[in-house]
Amino acid sequence: MADKVENRIEELREKIRENDYKYYVLAEPSISDEEYDKLIKDLEKLEVENPQLVTPDSPTQRVGKDLTKDFKPVVHKVPMLSLANTYNEEELFDFDRRVHSGLPEGEKVEYVVEPKIDGASVSLNYVNGYLKTAATRGDGIVGEEITINVKTIKAVPLRLKNLKSNKYKLKDFEARGEIFMNVKDFLKLNKEREEQGEKLFANPRNSSAGTLKLQDPKIVAKRPLDIFLYMLVSTEEEFESQYENLKILKELGFKVNPEYILCKSIDEVLAACRKLEEKRESLEYEIDGAVIKVNSIRQQKILGSIAKAPRWAVAFKFKAKQAFTTLNKITWQVGRTGSVTPVAELEPVFLSGSTISRATLHNYDEIKRKDIREKDRVVIEKGGDVIPKVVAVVINERPKNSKPARPPDNCPVCSTPLYKPENEVAYYCENSECPAQIKGRLEHFAARGAMDIDGLGEALIDLFVEKGFLHTYADIYDLKERRDELIAIERLGEKSVYNLLRSIEESKRQPFEKALFAIGIRYVGAGAARKLADHFLSIDNLMKASEEEISKVHEIGPSISSSVKEFFSTEKNLKIIKRLIDHGLNFKTEKKAAVNSFFTGKTFVLTGTLANFSREEAAEKIMSLGGNVSSSVSKKTDYVLAGESAGSKLDKAKSLGVTILTEDEFLKQLNEN
Numbered sequence: 126m127a128d129k130v131e132n133r134i135e136e137l138r139e140k141i142r143e144n145d146y147k148y149y150v151l152a153e154p155s156i157s158d159e160e161y162d163k164l165i166k167d168l169e170k171l172e173v174e175n176p177q178l179v180t181p182d183s184p185t186q187r188v189g190k191d192l193t194k195d196f197k198p199v200v201h202k203v204p205m206l207s208l209a210n211t212y213n214e215e216e217l218f219d220f221d222r223r224v225h226s227g228l229p230e231g232e233k234v235e236y237v238v239e240p241k242i243d244g245a246s247v248s249l250n251y252v253n254g255y256l257k258t259a260a261t262r263g264d265g266i267v268g269e270e271i272t273i274n275v276k277t278i279k280a281v282p283l284r285l286k287n288l289k290s291n292k293y294k295l296k297d298f299e300a301r302g303e304i305f306m307n308v309k310d311f312l313k314l315n316k317e318r319e320e321q322g323e324k325l326f327a328n329p330r331n332s333s334a335g336t337l338k339l340q341d342p343k344i345v346a347k348r349p350l351d352i353f354l355y356m357l358v359s360t361e362e363e364f365e366s367q368y369e370n371l372k373i374l375k376e377l378g379f380k381v382n383p384e385y386i387l388c389k390s391i392d393e394v395l396a397a398c399r400k401l402e403e404k405r406e407s408l409e410y411e412i413d414g415a416v417i418k419v420n421s422i423r424q425q426k427i428l429g430s431i432a433k434a435p436r437w438a439v440a441f442k443f444k445a446k447q448a449f450t451t452l453n454k455i456t457w458q459v460g461r462t463g464s465v466t467p468v469a470e471l472e473p474v475f476l477s478g479s480t481i482s483r484a485t486l487h488n489y490d491e492i493k494r495k496d497i498r499e500k501d502r503v504v505i506e507k508g509g510d511v512i513p514k515v516v517a518v519v520i521n522e523r524p525k526n527s528k529p530a531r532p533p534d535n536c537p538v539c540s541t542p543l544y545k546p547e548n549e550v551a552y553y554c555e556n557s558e559c560p561a562q563i564k565g566r567l568e569h570f571a572a573r574g575a576m577d578i579d580g581l582g583e584a585l586i587d588l589f590v591e592k593g594f595l596h597t598y599a600d601i602y603d604l605k606e607r608r609d610e611l612i613a614i615e616r617l618g619e620k621s622v623y624n625l626l627r628s629i630e631e632s633k634r635q636p637f638e639k640a641l642f643a644i645g646i647r648y649v650g651a652g653a654a655r656k657l658a659d660h661f662l663s664i665d666n667l668m669k670a671s672e673e674e675i676s677k678v679h680e681i682g683p684s685i686s687s688s689v690k691e692f693f694s695t696e697k698n699l700k701i702i703k704r705l706i707d708h709g710l711n712f713k714t715e716k717k718a719a720v721n722s723f724f725t726g727k728t729f730v731l732t733g734t735l736a737n738f739s740r741e742e743a744a745e746k747i748m749s750l751g752g753n754v755s756s757s758v759s760k761k762t763d764y765v766l767a768g769e770s771a772g773s774k775l776d777k778a779k780s781l782g783v784t785i786l787t788e789d790e791f792l793k794q795l796n797e798n
């Protein structure tokens with residue numbers, strides 16, 4: 126009897142798996158939706174009755190129930206490299222020359238050209254045929270584990286096809302690729318978000334990357350994510366070529382983009398790139414270029430990598446997509462720091478996946494330089510950046526009575542006269558009580574990279590400021606006292622107020638570096654906040670530090686240090702910070718002193734070019750694990766980390782008998798610590 130149930134369960138799973146494969150990987154469905162739903166229901170029922178038979182790879186386990194607050198770090202077994210870019214024929218031919226000169230003379234080189242999918246890269250680790258973990262690229266060395274979210278993507282096999290007849294030595298390997306969203310699905314998602322008053326995603330890439338970081342896999346499961354795999358990484362099996370790897374990936378049940386082409390010369394590569402560029406508009410997903418890879422894995426190994434990118438592959442970036450439209454009006458927007466920047470209000474025009482009605486004009490100098498005027502016919506462009514820009518004016522279509530644009534004399538929001546510092550291009554509203562600045566500071570504080578308060582977006586902040594509930598960001602933590610007033614607001618209701626207040630309370634757990642970024646000190650971006658937090662460990666220490674001490678922190682310049690000092694010498698700011706501390710925000714870091722790590726207390730000197738890191742990144746890793754980094758070799762040096770073309774420092778290390786680490790040895794220590 127038990128056997129019978131087990132067999133029936135396995136039979137249902139196999140049918141569902143097969144159908145998922147046909148529907149999501151091959152796009153060739155073979156049963157109706159009703160039949161499919163029935164299979165799932167039958168399986169769910171049997172699994173509820175026999176919970177001991179539920180396995181992690183069962184199709185019912187795609188949507189996990191648990192929420193994740195933190196995504197665990199994963200060290201990639203083989204670093205996830207990025208690609209150098211080329212933009213024209215000449216640069217592509219240079220790449221081909223570099224490839225040939227790196228190989229034994231006279232060797233023939235074949236290339237594979239693939240579309241460069243504009244999504245979020247992911248590495249899937251399969252052990253004994255089952256999906257074990259999925260990780261983001263992160264900084265290439267350490268990514269974040271997003272397995273429960275990736276499992277919701279039906280095109281990702283939870284177990285491999287042809288498992289039993291697997292003829293390859295692939296016990297533990299990674300399949301790498303790109304998670305993306307079709308343009309149509311992305312537009313639909315944005316439309317729904319608009320109807321619900323939620324913030325729109327700028328493009329399919331952002332919506333994929335944002336979705337993968339959601340804490341609730343149930344929401345992820347509802348988002349139309351898809352995947353293409355393009356790389357097979359194994360330390361067990363020696364493969365022949367990229368072309369063969371793509372074939373093996375397909376055999377194992379992965380979805381591989383069908384547009385790849387094998388080329389026998391760089392001329393063929395160029396033709397293939399041009400063909401892909403022509404095809405770009407007719408594809409259902411966004412591509413921003415082509416990727417060219419040396420086909421032979423043997424040759425790839427000879428060529429190796431340098432400065433975070435392989436020498437055997439390159440991206441050929443397509444031209445940014447452009448469109449013509451009319452610039453109806455130039456408006457001036459006041460940011461959270463009071464900077465007043467021009468925005469082009471455009472006649473709406475559709476361009477690569479979205480309708481564009483506004484574009485940045487950067488600053489007044491830029492307007493003057495390009496002589497951009499109201500009512501001009503303009504060319505707009507959407508490149509890799511999120512924000513579209515006006516690139517040129519069609520001068521011969523300019524209306525006769527047009528006049529050059531001028532910046533306003535007064536703040537468009539609070540009418541305070543504007544001020545322009547001599548050495549800056551921006552104009553500023555200096556009234557820190559300007560409503561636009563108040564709203565801007567609140568939005569920045571609540572945003573994803575800062576306190577990450579889910580649900581507290583632009584629209585709600587506007588409303589709360591207008592109602593007088595919010596003035597400074599410390600007021601956010603008093604909103605709980607107004608629960609009844611909030612529930613009474615028509616578009617809110619009990620459930621959303623509950624969720625909002627919960628996210629506000631949860632935000633108190635954000636780490637110090639995020640809180641420091643959130644308070645919006647001018648020039649202190651996310652990176653500077655991290656460096657300051659790592660160095661000073663608490664807001665008290667930072668407040669006590671002199672300007673000179675602050676500017677001594679690695680990569681913290683004089684404008685940041687003087688701005689930090691100024692921020693903390695303003696009475697009003699100090700009062701707000703005190704309220705935040707009283708509310709229990711996290712303004713301290715526990716130093717991650719790696720006890721007895723290989724790096725603890727050791728002094729390192731870095732020299733030469735590393736393949737997987739910049740020198741600064743390697744230095745940061747060493748310091749974060751308790752080591753020190755010095756610029757010159759002496760008897761006190763414990764290790765010299767030597768990359769390619771290391772020079773005199775390496776010689777000196779040898780003469781002093783200092784231990785020399787290769788990049789591989791260094792990576793190994795990073796993995797173990």
Ligand code: IVH
Pocket residue numbers: 206207208239240241242243244245246262303355356416435438440
């Ligand atoms: S290969 C060592 N192939 O582009 C080779 N990357 O700019 C590394 N990408 O991080 C990647 N389509 O996220 C490769 N067919 C493709 C790709 C592709 C998109 C992304 C990937 C990578 C980025 C590099």
